Amino acid sequence: MRSRRQPSLTLRTTLAFALVAMLTVAGAGLYLYVSIERTVMQRSDHAVLARLDHFRKLLRYDLTLDKLESSPQLFENMLDSEEDIFIIGEPGNPPVISVNPSRAPLPQVPVVGQDQALSDADLRSGMSLEGVPLRAASVQALSGNTEVHLLAAHVMVKEMAMLASFRQRIYVAMTLAFVIAALLGYLLLRRGLRPLRRMAAHAADITPATLDSHRGRRLDSHDTPVELHQLSDAFNAMLDRLADGYQRLMQFSADLAHEIRTPVGSLMGHCQVALRQARSVDEYQALLASNLEELERISRLVESILFLARADEAQAVLERQPLDMENELQRVAGYFEGLAEERQLHIQTSGGGTLNADPILLRRALSNLVANAIRYADAGSEILVRVDSHDGEWLIQVENQGPVLAPAALTRLFDRFYRGDASRHQRSDSNGLGLAIVAAIMHLHGGRVTVAQPVAARIRFTLVFPA
Ligand SMILES: Nc1ncnc2c1ncn2[C@@H]1O[C@H](COP(=O)(O)OP(=O)(O)OP(=O)(O)O)[C@@H](O)[C@H]1O
Ligand SMILES: [Mg+2]
Numbered sequence: 001m002r003s004r005r006q007p008s009l010t011l012r013t014t015l016a017f018a019l020v021a022m023l024t025v026a027g028a029g030l031y032l033y034v035s036i037e038r039t040v041m042q043r044s045d046h047a048v049l050a051r052l053d054h055f056r057k058l059l060r061y062d063l064t065l066d067k068l069e070s071s072p073q074l075f076e077n078m079l080d081s082e083e084d085i086f087i088i089g090e091p092g093n094p095p096v097i098s099v100n101p102s103r104a105p106l107p108q109v110p111v112v113g114q115d116q117a118l119s120d121a122d123l124r125s126g127m128s129l130e131g132v133p134l135r136a137a138s139v140q141a142l143s144g145n146t147e148v149h150l151l152a153a154h155v156m157v158k159e160m161a162m163l164a165s166f167r168q169r170i171y172v173a174m175t176l177a178f179v180i181a182a183l184l185g186y187l188l189l190r191r192g193l194r195p196l197r198r199m200a201a202h203a204a205d206i207t208p209a210t211l212d213s214h215r216g217r218r219l220d221s222h223d224t225p226v227e228l229h230q231l232s233d234a235f236n237a238m239l240d241r242l243a244d245g246y247q248r249l250m251q252f253s254a255d256l257a258h259e260i261r262t263p264v265g266s267l268m269g270h271c272q273v274a275l276r277q278a279r280s281v282d283e284y285q286a287l288l289a290s291n292l293e294e295l296e297r298i299s300r301l302v303e304s305i306l307f308l309a310r311a312d313e314a315q316a317v318l319e320r321q322p323l324d325m326e327n328e329l330q331r332v333a334g335y336f337e338g339l340a341e342e343r344q345l346h347i348q349t350s351g352g353g354t355l356n357a358d359p360i361l362l363r364r365a366l367s368n369l370v371a372n373a374i375r376y377a378d379a380g381s382e383i384l385v386r387v388d389s390h391d392g393e394w395l396i397q398v399e400n401q402g403p404v405l406a407p408a409a410l411t412r413l414f415d416r417f418y419r420g421d422a423s424r425h426q427r428s429d430s431n432g433l434g435l436a437i438v439a440a441i442m443h444l445h446g447g448r449v450t451v452a453q454p455v456a457a458r459i460r461f462t463l464v465f466p467a
Pocket of ligand 1: 372373376400418419420
């Protein structure tokens with residue numbers, strides 16, 4: 001519970017979405033702003049140059065300086081706006097006309113000769129007292145025979161105001177884009193994520209009791225979007241595995257209870273009978289001996305169950321070693337010699353080589369198979385134990401003569417607690433776990449165990465170690 005909660009996917013995606021929308025609008029706005037700004041500046045520059053050119057011509061042909069001086073009103077009407085600055089004068093003398101209502105300081109400008117054409121390069125930038133940018137240029141002109149200098153400038157008050165209002169609109173558009181994209185994105189995402197919430201609600205509904213029930217408890221993947229198919233399929237597969245595991249666990253514990261109940265019941269029965277009256281020392285000894293036998297069986301049962309439970313916990317610790325198989329077979333045969341002789345059985349081994357396997361587990365698997373063979377083989381017959389390898393794959397076979405098993409019984413031999421024909425084989429020392437343990441050991445080695453009846457009344461178990 002210490003891990004920090006991550007913000008919701010909806011919130012994060014919505015914010016990202018809104019941010020993208022805002023940046024897009026800002027980018028478009030910036031582009032338009034820059035191009036409009038450039039156009040406005042160009043127009044203002046051209047106006048200044050056009051005015052200078054106009055007056056230069058007027059002075060040369062029609063309008064004399066004297067006439068201008070006597071009627072300044074006429075001149076002022078010729079200007080476009082209050083922001084325009086216009087100064088006419090002879091060089092070295094105070095100006096004859098000076099229109100500069102805002103008293104803006106003027107930059108140093110080069111004077112363009114009277115015959116030279118005006119161009120953008122002749123303009124200079126300055127700043128009014130209010131901090132508004134202005135553009136100015138100056139030309140030389142002839143009025144009659146007098147040389148005069150004309151200076152025109154434009155203070156860009158209107159342009160700046162227009163650009164400022166344009167900027168304002170861009171900010172508003174950006175904010176709106178953010179808010180609208182966030183709202184719409186949120187609504188759309190909530191809709192889009194509905195299948196996920198449905199899945200979560202569905203998962204929350206599942207309990208061990210409802211786990212194994214019919215399809216109704218599985219996620220329906222055909223009304224989920226494609227992206228979630230994989231998830232819902234994996235989820236369903238997981239539920240199937242869990243249901244299967246749970247089912248087997250239930251079966252296992254039921255079998256276990258059943259298996260333990262019988263020997264415990266019999267122990268209790270023996271004790272109760274013995275306690276009904278005073279017994280001789282011999283009788284008590286016999287009782288204890290038989291109880292001990294029963295307890296040994298329970299102990300073996302518990303040990304086997306523990307082994308299987310641990311093997312189920314996935315890759316238990318496998319300690320593989322190169323094993324000399326001829327040696328191993330001899331060893332098992334030697335170990336079981338006494339038991340085999342009791343039933344006039346003969347164990348014959350063949351084959352050899354070096355196999356990489358866990359020695360303790362391999363011996364255990366092999367012993368279980370040989371113990372079965374000795375227990376179930378027809379008395380006086382022969383047990384064959386063979387080891388063989390080709391293409392890196394190893395086969396260990398244990399074969400004996402015994403009862404004919406029905407195909408249905410063959411497939412069940414490796415089930416936990418399965419014992420064959422109960423009337424014939426039910427013995428106090430049989431738990432039905434030996435072959436389940438063999439299968440678990442082979443599974444740990446990445447191999448398998450198979451059973452076959454090559455001819456009637458012969459049964460052959462094969463341990464297969466893959467290459
Ligand atoms: N070699 C064999 N020949 C004939 N039947 C066999 C042979 N091996 C196993 N079986 C049958 O398979 C059943 C299951 O064998 P498994 O080894 O799992 O249990 P078990 O021998 O009955 O008990 P445990 O091995 O736990 O003491 C046996 O009860 C028996 O009926
Ligand atoms: Mg057995």
